[in-house]
Amino acid sequence: MERANIDKTPLREAKLPIVWVLGGPGCGKGTQCDKIVAKYGYTHLSSGDLLREEVQSGSDRGKQLTAIMEKGDLVPLAVVLDLLAEAMLKKLGGSKGFLIDGYPREVAQGQEFEKEIAPCAWILYFEVSDETMTQRLLKRAETSGRADDNAETIKKRLVTFHKHSEPVIEAYSAKCSKIPAERGIDDIFADVCAALDKL
Numbered sequence: 001m002e003r004a005n006i007d008k009t010p011l012r013e014a015k016l017p018i019v020w021v022l023g024g025p026g027c028g029k030g031t032q033c034d035k036i037v038a039k040y041g042y043t044h045l046s047s048g049d050l051l052r053e054e055v056q057s058g059s060d061r062g063k064q065l066t067a068i069m070e071k072g073d074l075v076p077l078a079v080v081l082d083l084l085a086e087a088m089l090k091k092l093g094g095s096k097g098f099l100i101d102g103y104p105r106e107v108a109q110g111q112e113f114e115k116e117i118a119p120c121a122w123i124l125y126f127e128v129s130d131e132t133m134t135q136r137l138l139k140r141a142e143t144s145g146r147a148d149d150n151a152e153t154i155k156k157r158l159v160t161f162h163k164h165s166e167p168v169i170e171a172y173s174a175k176c177s178k179i180p181a182e183r184g185i186d187d188i189f190a191d192v193c194a195a196l197d198k199l
């Protein structure tokens, strides 16, 4: 898949706080991001949502992505980074900062983001067991309509998470809050606020 030629200088020059929001499938990233947006007014960009929009657009790039996402694999780094950069540029005016949800999912994604766009200020990582994530996603499957919310793909998403995404937490442990997330949504959010208030 080809790279888009994007001038990312405005993103670097804006010097806005950038927070990566990480955790396994169904750990509650999107749920907590909605609450962060409501309280802090950050701009929320989910890599998964951007990829699903690309699939729905029917573009050639979108067609290539469907097969990858239905297998629970990672989409090539360049595709996600270009989609994110394009979306960040569109939302730059008036933004107070960015919540990047579901990225980076491998150490190389983090390195490329910080090289091409800007350093991340802080990372929120939601810790949840595989059993709980599976239960949450199977429940969500009753209404989500997502092609990857089924027992078989959930198993693969968990394998991908442990293999590729967990190492990101270790690599960036110096700027990461590990938040236990098998609790009530508001209890988790209190820890989120404690981390963000320090930025």
Ligand code: AP5
Pocket: 023, 024, 025, 026, 027, 028, 029, 030, 031, 032, 046, 047, 048, 049, 051, 068, 069, 070, 072, 073, 074, 075, 076, 077, 080, 101, 102, 103, 104, 105, 109, 136, 137, 139, 140, 148, 157, 181, 182, 183, 184, 185, 188
């Ligand atoms: P993506 O869309 O990012 O999916 P995901 O990481 O699997 O996570 P979800 O969005 O499904 O869950 P979430 O953590 O936001 O949880 P939510 O808040 O909804 O990625 C999909 C695919 O795209 C990937 O598999 C990959 O193929 C590709 N992709 C994406 N990013 C990529 C990247 N950077 N590089 C390469 N490929 C990429 O909560 C889940 C459910 O639990 C909800 O029903 C919610 O109501 C409930 N819930 C939430 N919190 C709680 C709580 N505290 N207690 C009880 N229930 C709760």
